[in-house]
Amino acid sequence: xxxxxxxPDSLAVSLGERATINCKSSQSVLYxxxxxxxxxxxxxxxxxxxxxxxxxxxxxxxxxPDRFSGSGSGTDFTLTISSLQAEDVAVYxxxxxxxxxxxxxxxxxxxxx
Amino acid sequence: xxxxxxxxxxxxxxxxxxxxxxxxSGFTFSNSGMNWVRQAPGKGLEWVSSxxxxxxxxxxxxxxxxxxxxxxxxxxxxxxxxMNSLRAEDxxxxxxxxxxxxxxxxxxxxxxxxxxxxxx
Numbered sequence: 001x002x003x004x005x006x007x008p009d010s011l012a013v014s015l016g017e018r019a020t021i022n023c024k025s026s027q028s029v030l031y032x033x034x035x036x037x038x039x040x041x042x043x044x045x046x047x048x049x050x051x052x053x054x055x056x057x058x059x060x061x062x063x064x065p066d067r068f069s070g071s072g073s074g075t076d077f078t079l080t081i082s083s084l085q086a087e088d089v090a091v092y093x094x095x096x097x098x099x100x101x102x103x104x105x106x107x108x109x110x111x112x113x
Numbered sequence: 114x115x116x117x118x119x120x121x122x123x124x125x126x127x128x129x130x131x132x133x134x135x136x137x138s139g140f141t142f143s144n145s146g147m148n149w150v151r152q153a154p155g156k157g158l159e160w161v162s163s164x165x166x167x168x169x170x171x172x173x174x175x176x177x178x179x180x181x182x183x184x185x186x187x188x189x190x191x192x193x194x195x196m197n198s199l200r201a202e203d204x205x206x207x208x209x210x211x212x213x214x215x216x217x218x219x220x221x222x223x224x225x226x227x228x229x230x231x232x233x
Binding site: 036038040042044048049050051052055056059061093095097100101102103104105106107 | 163174217218221223224
């Protein structure tokens with residue numbers, strides 16, 4: 001199984017500042033035949049289902065604010081929120097969909113400092 | 114607008130069974146792979162099972178293989194999860210989720226979830 005490890009487990013950032021969440025996979029999720037990284041990021045607010053933010057590691061889902069961006073390739077990935085807003089308080093998960101079993105990171109709780 | 118509505122959760126004794134349903138609307142159901150993901154209270158997300166658009170291909174997490182069965186009725190736009198031999202560790206909110214339009218098995222729409230509690 002591909003193990004997804006996020007860091008940090010929790011993060012406190014001031015409003016308007018940058019927030020960075022890392023995700024590392026135990027093996028590459030880059031599919032060589034199409035050069036795509038099978039890596040997604042989700043945001044989950046309390047009492048709500050997850051919401052897809054980023055897929056193919058760096059493609060923003062429709063309707064997601066452009067302050068959210070994804071980067072990385074192979075085994076190391078980053079979700080960046082360029083200027084933290086109050087509504088961004090949530091738990092963030094990465095997910096690999098390169099192979100079954102599909103696996104998620106343990107989550108990173110983002111709070112306001 | 115895509116809508117996914119789960120039902121069928123509840124309290125069940127260890128060893129018991131439940132059948133979850135997910136009613137889908139707002140997209141061409143038969144064209145989309147569908148999935149079940151669960152979240153134990155206060156914990157992270159765990160993929161449970163996936164089924165192809167036609168229903169002919171199914172996939173399971175090792176933790177549920179042999180006990181859970183995923184199926185779909187494309188004429189009724191409904192996804193199912195039959196859960197047998199339930200254990201305390203199956204206690205969770207179960208979400209149904211739709212494969213993303215972009216391709217690949219990430220999930221662009223989720224239901225609100227249904228709570229399954231396994232306890233005596």
